Amino acid sequence: MTTATVEPAAIRSARMDQAQAVRLTRIAIVVAILATWEITARSGLLYRDVVPSLLLIMRALAHLLVEPTFYANLGVTAGEVALAILIGGGAGVAVGILLGSSPFLQRAYEPLLHYLGPTPKIIFFPLLIMWFGVGPGSKVAMGALSSFFPVAISVAAAMREINTVLIRVGLSFRLNVSQMILKIYLPAMRAPIVNGLRIGLGVAIIGTLLAETKLANQGLGYAVIQTYATFDMPRMYALLIVVFLLAVGINAVLGRYTELRAAAARSPDAR
Template structure:
């Protein structure tokens, strides 16, 4: 019988084409980088060779200063996600659960969301000082909008039968949130948090590059001012790798399916 579908995975004993394409892309990028470093087309040491960057990565991995500053940035980004994410969840549930509030205020989130948040950093400095507070505020403000908008959209996608089940059990507002709303919109909430985390890290790093004496953003500017390009690129690669790892973890959590609506309707239980 002739095959009617597309091949979506590797053949048995063969090579995964997706993995092969990714490896080819990495090899091509590295080759182009090394070729640019050897060509002399740019100023000297602006594009260091791969060997110099690899040596800087090894040195960075053994640096106590790097881990200390990493802890500062991680704490600021984590606190920013907690504050901005909780505020975004609250606002998103209110806007998504009320047609009146959604029509009245959600448009403001769409208008303000794309605004570059770094323009508010001077205000954050005046409000929270030059310490970690202003960096946390920048990250929280940055991650608030994707979490709120994603939560509001998820609220509107909840099956009415789940809400009726919750109300039939006389669940209070807090129980409706924890037992009905959040489990039912788990995927959009996690996607919003994933986007919010990335933007929170960007906000914290940008704030650290502007005014700080600790954190990864401070290290980036320090390497730039010393014109230590291998160390700068090694630091950037480390930041990218860590953000990709965290993003992959949250994506995997979002991919796990919650109990289906049909199962909840059959059992009559709040998932």
């Protein structure tokens, strides 16, 4: 009885200590990076304006956050990325299910995903400009193309890992294709789909911002390239910090959702 009550407490204590050690390590890494940056900025080893002081960057960030033009550019980029992940991620899920459910299609087409997936998508941007114009359409297409491959590959691999018992149960109830997808495939692949979308979101942001730096008159990518053109380095770094924090925040929310769903699936009530 004593062992049964003490052992879980010991395990919880060990996990809390480990979690605290992880947090302290992360904080130490961030502090070391910031200290290295500030030392480099003050040392004069590099041109002062290329590596500005953290104080100048924070001041530029404070000014940035009160400017209406920043929020206008943020809204443009956020809308483009959201539409890109909706189109590219949705197409990736559909293609992944199709390839994963058909051995013939898997052998015929899945290698193409693995060949084209690592290809830099920026090489297709001139074609996207011709097809969708110089406006937001080409930026959305760039983000959608970037996000499609990681989602499709993740879902196709997850389809092959679905418990065959679940599939046989669905077939025994004579579920049609749409019912099999909604009631069997998608619930069984919730975690791989979310992880694929996390990766897809990251590359969609990269693709969209990269396209905005090439040809645009609005958006965060355009704002970054404008600060570079005027050599306003503190403002450029401030913009990059905002993009980084937004991407990290969205990724953290998706990661937390995956953890909560996994914990719910392991709980006794779920069984």
